[in-house]
Every structure is written in structure tokens, then in C-alpha cells.
Amino acid sequence: MSRHQGNDRKNPGSGRQGGFRKERSSRGNDKFASGQPKFFKQEAKPKSKPVAANPDEIRLNRYIANSGMCSRREADIYIQSGNVKVNGEVVTEMGYKVKPGDTVQFDGATITPEKKEYVLLNKPKNFSTSHDEEKNAPSVLDLVRNASRAKLQPVGRMDKTTTGLLLFTNDTDLIKKFTSPNQRSTKLYQVSLDRNLKFEDLEKIQGGITIDGHKVFVEEITYIDNEPKSEIGVKMKTANIKIVRKIFEQLKYNVIKLDRVMFAGLTKKNLPRGNWRFLTDQEIINLKNS
Template identity: 65%
Template sequence: MNNGNTRGGASGRGGSGKKSGPSKPMNKARKPGTSAAKPAKDKYTDEKPEDAPKTAKPRSPKAPVVKKGQDTFAKKDGYPRAKPAADKKPSEKKPAVKKKSDEIRLNKYISNSGMCSRRDADIYIASGNVKVNGKVVTELGHVVKLTDEVDFDGVRITPEKKEYILLNKPKNFTTSGDEDTDMRNVMELVRGATKGKIQPIGRMDKNTTGLLIFTNDTDMVRKFSQPNQKSFKIYHVSLDKNLKFEDLEKIAAGVYLDGHKLFIDEVSYIEGEAKTEIGLKLRTQNVKVVRAIFESFKYDVLRVDRVSFAGLTKKNLPRGNWRFLTEQEIINLKNI
């Protein structure tokens, strides 16, 4: 009677219960309880034994996509979970120190003045070649006010763009700061031209008319204020009486004023005008000198009009009007 320990006709005690496939005849009988031998390929045929069914590998769960900017805070199934953006703590940043509207870094101040680049300005600062309000500053990143006085390598500079304005000055305007009922300052005439701190080159009294240059270029102001500067100015002078020819020749030979000889480049009668109208060419821009020349010969000067300044003329510039100089005119002034 069958004890129930065998399956599907498998005989013998201790059988493995596995179904055995076809096998090569063996010379020796198989011992009871041993499993069937592994089928082998017949060397006389191309037939292969049946392959064992392949077992599919379990698929791993798909990793979640972590979006840019999200943090990971835990792992699930071996993969990090995306941290919700709402849970992200805001980064703690130090509040930026705001500069006042009238403050600027020293190297930018120097760069804006046109002296050099910011990088080169740092080199000058570190070398001790920059002064602020008379004191040497070597600290990089130093902040200054627009009202501070900055000396760069011995030269006073301003952080403004260099601007040059030519005015045809009318009467009853003066370059002095004295207040009078019948005198107004020339700055009124160019007030809307620029926000820069411009100033006139030289002085003019209320009765003198003609060309006057305004600029914030302190180097140019200093250049044309020197007594030995080489630029020519031409004046149209009106006298109270005719200029004698012998006096004209004496003026052309040079005039002594305060013990110093003043050289006159050219003096002549104005063609087509009365002998009271004189043209005078010289290098000084001091209008007082022009008046003193004729007064030394007992003539009263009624009017002085500067019609040319360092090659600039009044062409297309009516009385009381102004204009900006062209780039070429600026170059010419700097090269004089």
C-alpha cells in the first residue's frame, strides 16, 4: 500500500519529488534516494536539452525626480524623497549696506575723473598717491563724498565728465561774485547747460563782451590762467577818439605796464571802420591788460569784444547764446 511519500510515479523512499528528464543510459544502477543526473548534450546530435524556465527579476521601484532647488530629507525604498519647496528655510543674508546718493567709492571717483581705470586707481591708492581732504588714503574700498576734495598724484580732480561750453557773453554780466543791482553773474546764462560744476576760464567785467569758455576741467582752467600760455586772443576795441598812427606803431613795438614789457602780436585798424575801431591780437586773456594798453596812451576804452579765443570764433553764435565744444575743438585746446 502506498504511504503517500511518492508523487507521480516516483518510486523509492526519500525521493526528491522532482520530475526527471531523459537521461543517458547508465551502466550502473542508480542508488535509491539520489537525484537524477543532469541531462547532457548528445555528442552525436545537435539537439539541446530544454532550458530551464527563466525567473523574472523583481523590478525596483522608480526613483522620484528631485527638482532643482529642492532639498532631500529622507530615504524611501533606497531613494531620497524630494523635500517640499515650502519647507525650505530661507537663507540668512546680511543686509547690504546702502551708500548714500552723494557717496562713491574712491577708485570709481578717480575713474570718473578720467585719470585712469579703477584697477589702476587701486594701485595708486595703495601706493599712497591719493589724498582725500588733505589726508593720504591707502584703504581700498574707501568711500568719499562728491563734495570731498580729492588729489590724485598731486592734481585736484572731480568725478564728473569733462564738459566744455563756449558762451558769447553780452553786456551787464560779470564773472565776479559781487552782487550789484546792475550786474548779473555769467553763470545765469549757462545754468541749464549742465549739472557739472563748471567755471569760466578767466575774468570779464560787465562792459566786456565776447567769447568765454566754461569747463569743469581744472587742468584746462589752470593752463589758460598761466601768464606764459601760448594761445592767441583777438579783441575788437572801441576808443573814444581816433587812434593816432604813431601810437599804433608804439603799441605794436610793445608796451611797458607796471615795469614789465608786454609783447603785442598784432594791432591794426579794422578795415571799413572808423579809426576808433582797433583790432588787437595778444596772448593774455586778462581784459584789464587790454584796457591798460590804450589808457597808457591817454585813450578811453568804450568797449572790448573778444572775437576769438584760442582759435574759437563767434561764428553762428549770437550774443547771449552758448554751445558745447566739439571733440576736435577740445583736442585743439589741449594741444596748445
């Protein structure tokens, strides 16, 4: 055995650098065997930057809802059914985003989104929300025509003899919310009767009155302070003003005047009869959360 071999046996670390065996690569360059700690950092690959969302783009269902055609949920159904085109092409993709300059057609009609507007009117007599009562009769829309260029609609219906608060908006989701039979917002009405309301009849109303086969309940009914017993305050959740009339007509009273003095927290304060105003941002938030 050669001295060199003997030395290898005695010095197992010989022929190695730092205790690690040195190998020759096929290219003649040295490389460390597996287990070698990494002395050199590998250069990190540059990460691709996330594409920023375009603030001017808007989801197609929201675009349709903003135009006043229907709610977002209903817009999804129209989109899936192939009734919506963008730039002449049918779009059925949920989440599709409309870009500035795109032309959107809904059921063949070109639409544009509108800013949501909320207008509160203190309605006078002889203006109706329906053209069914009298043709060519004055409409409540005539009273708010100069409020906005948006296509405003009244929230609920009000006959021409009823006065008081009436909300207008182009927010179809809000209209649907407040005209739903399940809506839970409180309204307050002042009712003027042709004669004094008997106390026992007041108690009957408080206990619930059956109208057209359905039990109708009020939240509260009271005589108005410092007024004749024919002036009554009624608090209830229904948006159907006809129900308020029918409650008293069921007990053989005639309603001389019906005035809505509160609607979902909104009041007539500083709003004279026949005038309108825009809702504040806080009032809009309250309405949506009510």
C-alpha cells in the first residue's frame, strides 16, 4: 500500500475541503455534493405586479341596476338569459365589467347608468301617483320634474286626496324594498274623520281589524293632543295607504283627510306643502339600513 493511500486512511478528511468531498463536474468546474450549505444566494425572480383594477370599470349587473331597469339580482337573470349586449355582442358572463365607452343594450334598448337620486316631497292634494284615477290629471311627477334629470319614480302609490311625505328615487332596489309586503319601516299618519272616534272603536283598531279576510294590526293609535277626537294618529308599517282608509271605513267612519307625516324616519320638518328636498347622505344610509 502506498504512503499516499495510508495517509488517506489515517486522515479521512484529506482530499476534501472543509470536510466536504470535492467532485469534478463534467465541465471541469467544482461543485459541492448534496448536503453542501448554500454559500451564494440565488437571484430572486422578479414578481409580476398585480394588475390594478380600473376604477372606471363597473360590473355589468350594477351598470344595468344603475340605469334604473331592474335590481342587480334581476339583472343577473337577464344576463344569463342572453338579453344583454355589450358593443353588439351578447354577454352571459357573470362579473363581466363594462369599460368607459362601451355601449350596453338591455332587451334591445341602449341604457346608461345614472347617479342615484333621492327626493322627498310634501305632497299637496289633487296630485296623483297613478294615471288610472283621471286621465290628464296632475301628476306628482310634475312637482319634482326640476329636481333631477334622472328618471325618478315614487316609492309606493298615493291617491290625489292624500297628502304628506312621498319619496322619489331612481334606485330600483330601494323602491322594491319599501313596496315589498314584508318591509318593516314605520309610517305615521294623521287621519281626520267625519266624526269623533269612539274609544271602543279605537280599542278595536288597536286589537286588530279584519279587512278583506285579513287581520290588520297597527303599531299604535292615539287621539292627537289638543285636537278634537276626530283627529287621530296612526302608526303602522304598511306602505299601502288604502289600508289606512279601510280601517276606519270598516267601522263606518268617513276619512275626510289623510296626511302622512312620517316615512321611515323622515319627517316634514322644514318642508312646506308642495315643496321637495334632496335627502342627506345620512338619511340615505338610514333608509337602506331600516
